[in-house]
Amino acid sequence: MQEGPMSPGRRACAIGLGAALIDATVPVAALASASRDGSFSAFVADLWPAAHARGISRATFEAAFAGVVPDPEVIAKTKKQAEFTKTVGQYLTSAVSDKRIATGTSQYKQWAPWLVRAEKTYGVDRYVIMGVWGLETNFGAFAGNDYVIRSLATLAYAHYRGTYFRSELLAALGILQAGHTDPAHMMGSWAGAMGQTQFMPSSFKSYAVDFDGDGRRDIWTSVPDAIGSTANYLHKHGxxxxxxxxxxVRLPDTRPEANGTGASFATWAARGVRRADGGEMPDSGLGTLLMPGGREGPAFLVTKNFKVIKSYNNSVSYALGVSLLGDRIAGWGPLTAPWPVAGQAPMSRKRFARD
Incomplete structure (x- = not known):
């Protein structure tokens, strides 16, 4: 929800969908000199025919690229992605912190009518929508401060991940052409993930919705559009x-089941597995055993919907963060089992563009 004109000096940010990218092929020094030797200008000029073929007007094209030069910090970000070493427990302590729960509870009260409407329209749990919103951008508080066109153009010019970012750049120009936002507000992460939903431009085309009915799909400044778009994304992913x-859940003392074992909830109950909150197991449906902290940590039975949450970010820890944050905002208590404090393997961190 950034405001004001784009500044070429805006720093790259590492949130959103770019954290699983591989090494770039163009040195930072080459990018720094690109605008001086005209090669970047040639890249932009060569892009025009493809943009025009997609219905982009010359006025939109020139406004989008006004003052744009390659951003060396974007390429630097691709080379400085340190190994992620937080354990699942450490990650979730931050993701589901008291402060985030309090912020989420306040935001829920403010936007409850839209969340209820999204749940009715798309069938997606309103509190899971809150969990995604909270983990992606801290409920819209920080959605990235990089100009998306500049970030994508830098990566496309570098031939980073082949033609992927060139395609995303053309899709971003299409968003500007349609008037869903303008260059001053088209802000996002260093890798081009945009707005409160952190959609890549291609995902915007597929999943963003005009939920408030103003004629624009505005995932940057319209909370209703961000809520509806997140719900639509999860709905379309099953x-x-x-x-x-x-x-x-609490497992029997024998704990014979292996991580990843699937069975009906009735079968789990017959094996002595119990819900940690004391509730009854569902009469139907399937649950898969999840022990992300090992046999000494909390255990969960997760459904197909957990996999749908992972489609937003292919990480068990992320999906647990979304789920548990949503539960806490809904008024459920904290986990009953503690996370191991030592000997736990680092969490896997995989973030992919939602394309």
């Missing part, structure tokens, strides 16, 4: 209406 993401 969310099962009325189903849960899963439950924390």
């Amino acid at each position: 969310w099962v209406p009325g189903d849960t993401w899963g439950y924390e």
Whole structure:
């Protein structure tokens, strides 16, 4: 929800969908000199025919690229992605912090009518929508401060990931042409993930919705559009209406089951598995055992909807963060089992463009 004109000096940010990218092929020094030797200008000029073929006007094209030069910090970000070493427990302590829960609870009260409407329209749990919103951009508080066109153009010019970012750049120009936002507000992460939903431009085309009915799909400044777009994304990825993401469970002392084992909830109950909150197991449906902290940490039975959450970010820790944050905003208590403090493997961090 950044405001004001684009500044060429805006710093790159590492949130959103770019954290799983591979090394770039163009040195930072080459990018720094690109605008001086005219090669970047030639790249932009060569892009025009493809943009024009997609219905981009010359006025939109020139406004989008006004003052744009390659951003060396974007390429530097691709080369400085340190190994992620937080354990699942450490990650979730931050993701589901008291402060984030309090912020989410306040935001829920403010936007409850839109969340209820999204749940009715798309069948997606309103609190899971809150969990995604909270983890992606801290409920819209920080959605990135890089001009998306500049970031994408830098990566496309570098031939980073082949033609992927060139395609995303053309899609971003299409968003400007349609008037959903303008260059001054088209802000996002260093890798081009945009707005409160952190959609890549191609995902915007597929999943963003005009939920407030003003004629624009504005995932930057319209909270209703961000809420509706997140719900639509999860809906189109197979969310099962009325189903849960899963439950924390207590395993019998023998704990014979292996991580990833799937069975009906009735079978789990017959094996002595119990919900940690004391509730009843569902009469139907399937649950998969998840022990992300090992046998000494919390255990969960998760449903197909948990996999749908992972489609937003292919990380078990992320999906648990979304799920548990949503539960806490809904008024459920914290986990009953503690996370191991030592000997736990670092969490896997995989972030992919939502394309």
